[in-house]
Amino acid sequence: MDSSIVLFVPAGAGKGTQAGRIVQATGKPQVSTGDMLRAAVEEGTDLGRVAKGHMESGGLVPDEVIIGLIQERINQPDAEGGLLFDGFPRTIPQAEALEKIAPVSMVIAIHVNDDSIIERICGRFTCGSCGEVYHDTFRPCKVESVCDSCGKSEFKRRSDDSEATVRSRLSAYHSQTSPLESWYEERGLLLRIDGNHGIDVVAASIAKLLVE
Numbered sequence: 315m316d317s318s319i320v321l322f323v324p325a326g327a328g329k330g331t332q333a334g335r336i337v338q339a340t341g342k343p344q345v346s347t348g349d350m351l352r353a354a355v356e357e358g359t360d361l362g363r364v365a366k367g368h369m370e371s372g373g374l375v376p377d378e379v380i381i382g383l384i385q386e387r388i389n390q391p392d393a394e395g396g397l398l399f400d401g402f403p404r405t406i407p408q409a410e411a412l413e414k415i416a417p418v419s420m421v422i423a424i425h426v427n428d429d430s431i432i433e434r435i436c437g438r439f440t441c442g443s444c445g446e447v448y449h450d451t452f453r454p455c456k457v458e459s460v461c462d463s464c465g466k467s468e469f470k471r472r473s474d475d476s477e478a479t480v481r482s483r484l485s486a487y488h489s490q491t492s493p494l495e496s497w498y499e500e501r502g503l504l505l506r507i508d509g510n511h512g513i514d515v516v517a518a519s520i521a522k523l524l525v526e
């Protein structure tokens with residue numbers, strides 16, 4: 315198996331876009347444990363039943379469950395060229411397990427100030443009719459309270475996008491990832507990126523790392 319990449323980026327910091335660009339540039343399929351667990355919960359599988367309570371309480375799914383899931387994913391044919399791990403590893407035992415089963419060539423950590431993440435997440439809203447995404451400051455509707463795309467006026471905001479919830483999601487993220495960053499730094503694999511810029515500037519910094 316070729317080497318894999320690990321991506322650390324908090325929710326609300328452009329994770330989807332940046333991960334998509336890395337997949338495009340490297341051809342390594344993205345493996346998001348959060349997405350895999352959500353799919354399992356949706357399908358009502360045994361894994362989903364185990365994961366559901368942990369996910370709803372905001373805690374972590376046990377290491378052995380996650381490691382089993384990753385082991386299975388690594389055995390699939392498209393993993394041969396390496397993978398882009400997103401949301402994994404989340405603990406030192408997960409990183410130790412990964413080290414034994416798949417080589418990692420780089421760990422990209424995108425750092426964004428908490429205040430700008432809060433600003434980006436808390437101002438988000440979507441059209442309840444067509445799903446168009448807006449932001450109070452960065453992308454307001456051209457005509458107030460009317461969707462640019464479908465002309466309807468039914469908007470929704472996610473309940474976990476409140477400032478208090480986002481702050482606690484961020485503090486959980488920092489307490490989980492900082493020991494992992496140090497762990498990978500000791501192994502000479504950690505690359506930090508300043509994510510406090512526009513999407514394209516951040517993408518260009520990542521692209522530069524990928525060719526170096």
Ligand code: AMP
Pocket residue numbers: 347348349351368369370372373374375376380400401402403404405408
């Ligand atoms: P995410 O979409 O990556 O934020 O993950 C959503 C939830 O899934 C987390 O809050 C955890 O409950 C669970 N989860 C995802 N990845 C992991 C992991 N690597 N280890 C433990 N729990 C995880």
